[in-house]
Amino acid sequence: MAEKATRLGVRLRPHVKTHKCLEAARLQVRGHFGGITVSTLAEAQAFAAGGFGDITYAYTIAPSRVADAVDLARRIDRLSLVLDDADVLAAIEAAAATKGLCLGVFLKVDCGAHRSGVAPDTEDAVALARAIARSSHVELGGLLTHAGQAYRSCNAEEARAAASAERDVLCSLAQRLRAEGVELPELSLGSTPTLCAADDLSGITEVRPGNYAFFDAYQVAIESCALEDVAFSVLATVVGRYPARRTLVLDAGALALSKDAGPTHVDPACGYGLVLSSDGSRRHTSLRVVGLTQEHAELRAAEDADWSAFPVGARLRIVPNHSCLAAALFDRYHVLRRDEVLAEWRPVKGW
Amino acid sequence: MAEKATRLGVRLRPHVKTHKCLEAARLQVRGHFGGITVSTLAEAQAFAAGGFGDITYAYTIAPSRVADAVDLARRIDRLSLVLDDADVLAAIEAAAATKGLCLGVFLKVDCGAHRSGVAPDTEDAVALARAIARSSHVELGGLLTHAGQAYRSCNAEEARAAASAERDVLCSLAQRLRAEGVELPELSLGSTPTLCAADDLSGITEVRPGNYAFFDAYQVAIESCALEDVAFSVLATVVGRYPARRTLVLDAGALALSKDAGPTHVDPACGYGLVLSSDGSRRHTSLRVVGLTQEHAELRAAEDADWSAFPVGARLRIVPNHSCLAAALFDRYHVLRRDEVLAEWRPVKGW
DSSP states (O other), X not given: OHHHHHHHTOEEOOBOTTTOOHHHHHHHHTTSOOOEEESSHHHHHHHHHTTXXXXXXXXXXXXXXXXXXXXXXXXXXXXXXXXXXXXXHHHXXXXXXXXXXXXXXXXXXXXXXXXXXXXXXXXXXXXXXXXXXXXXXXXXXXXXXXXGGGGGOSSXXXXXXXXXXXXXXXXXXXXHHHHTTOOOSEEEEOOHHHHHHOSOOTTOOEEOOOGGGTOOHHHHHTTSSOGGGOOXXXXXXEEEEEGGGTEEEXXXXXXXXXXXXXXXXXXXXXXXXXXXXXXXXXXXXXXXXXXXXSSOEEEEEOTTOOGGGOOTTOEEEEXXXXXXXXXXXXXXXXXXXXXXXXXXXXXXXXX | OHHHHHHHTOEEOOBOTTTOOHHHHHHHHTTSOOOEEESSHHHHHHHHHTTOOEEEEEEEOOGGGHXXXXXXXTTSSEEEEEEOOHHHHXXXXXXXXXXXXXXXXXXXXXXXXXXXXXXXXXXXXXXHHHHHHHOSSEEEEEEEEOOGGGGGOSSHHXXXXXXXXHHXXXXXXXXXXXXXXXXXXXXXXXXXXXXXXXXXXXXXXXXXXXXXXXXXXHHHHTTSSOGGXXXXXXXXXXXXXXXXXXXXXXXXXXXXXXXXXXXTTTOTTOTTOEEEETTSSOBOTTEEEEEEOXXXXXXXXXXXXXXXXXXXXXXXXXXXXXXXXXXXXXXXXEEEETTEEEEEEOOOOOO
């Protein structure tokens, strides 16, 4: 991703929400300017304490958290906030004025995911951008979007179309605003599927992918990556073995893999992750994770499965559907080179 | 549940997996003999350290964890293990022999959930029970089952039928084994849906419900309880407000509510939980949680929703689909009486 951002002529401001640990973020920013993106103020605080000085909190901030954000903004070079609501702008302006600060703020734009952001073709979008630009207590950092809809892609070609749309929505709104004299230093976009697929980001200045640091079964299914690119997996143990009903039970349940339903639009029978050998070198296509309860994974074996390979106590490695959710269930990562544990990394928790 | 167990003439050995905290477990055992059930060895160790001396680890133990279990068994009055595999019996016997211990072991029986347990009508089930009973290093504590299939019930009547089946499977296998001279001190069963519905547990000695300590939207849907019986909820804040597309966004995403799909067999449109007023006193039936991403809940408002009640910054309380999974995402509980925080309780994490 670092190479690709350079090739596409954009700054890489990686999102750290997937792994939430300093060591992985330091790898992500190598060769780039050092800025990162976070999804919670707890991440912002922990990464600031860990030496990161340029942080975008890419989340429409709750008014009740503005005071925390202002406190943090005074301690680092740059904390940028994100908003799409005039009441929140007023709350940020009031807090910044009290502290004598000028805070960087991005306008969040909805490029088609229809989760957060102003609708780009509305007068409200233009009015809010103008209001931010005019304010003396905040500085308009630019426009920011996230093509969450790219997760509905079935393949790289569809993700590439989503990437073009994500870019075009941002550039088109920027053109209207700049024509009115609104200055927009940055146009920031990003999702792992669109950035894996993108081949032209003309007009865009910054990208914020996150999941690519680990990847997962979902990204494999929609062709963001190959299975061997996935860095995160959960090592599990066979605790039940029932050949008569072609079932294996592993000790990695919903509290280890998360219940993300995965890429069912690509494969309705995808189950809850991909099953690998314990060293990760081989996929067991004969085993599907058909169910998860709190502490159990239920695997269904193909008719020709080799049961001698799976006694109770055997280890299997599961690549979860959604690494962002599965990773958050653990208090540490074991960093492996083959079977050797090189390090333990600790993620940030909470909000 | 404590009253009901007494009325049905069974011992209550509550499961602590839902909340995983000492304070809640102490409430659960009040008026009963003090034994508890756990789902992980981390829970067993933490609750032993917190003064619980009679613990059943109701999970088919992995051979690699037998040594940990034996260590713990030496420090408390009674640690009972659960198995359904001859290899695991051999591993437990070997470890117990080395330490000069005699460990209590339950035979896990599949009463229809088809997750773990021996099939009750097979010769294998009888042979494994005999092998445990004959062993000089383990003591057969009895039979243990869990009617996980009760979660597929649509109402209390169906759950009551599941409860009868759960009881009958256990009693019927016990009858066969006792006829052969196998002693079975305990017949232990339990799930929250079956125990909420059960009206006759003749022959059963012990029950192990867990979820009832919190309940959740799923249990409401299948009529285990009423909404006002639910003790666990997540307080969230409106961080996005989009009347044009009838959408509210809250800061409680998959990392706060879990992605459990909920009781879709009762209500395919159930979404990801029930929306209450911030003080929990009123349900907002005009709001449905239609989507969850890592840090966002997307709510769809009915056409007649009163948007003035939901500005950015407003608080709403969500009753998640599955409290066991949602609770595990937090490092503490705020114990409330109305809006007053009476205490903070800390759950056990890990395995």
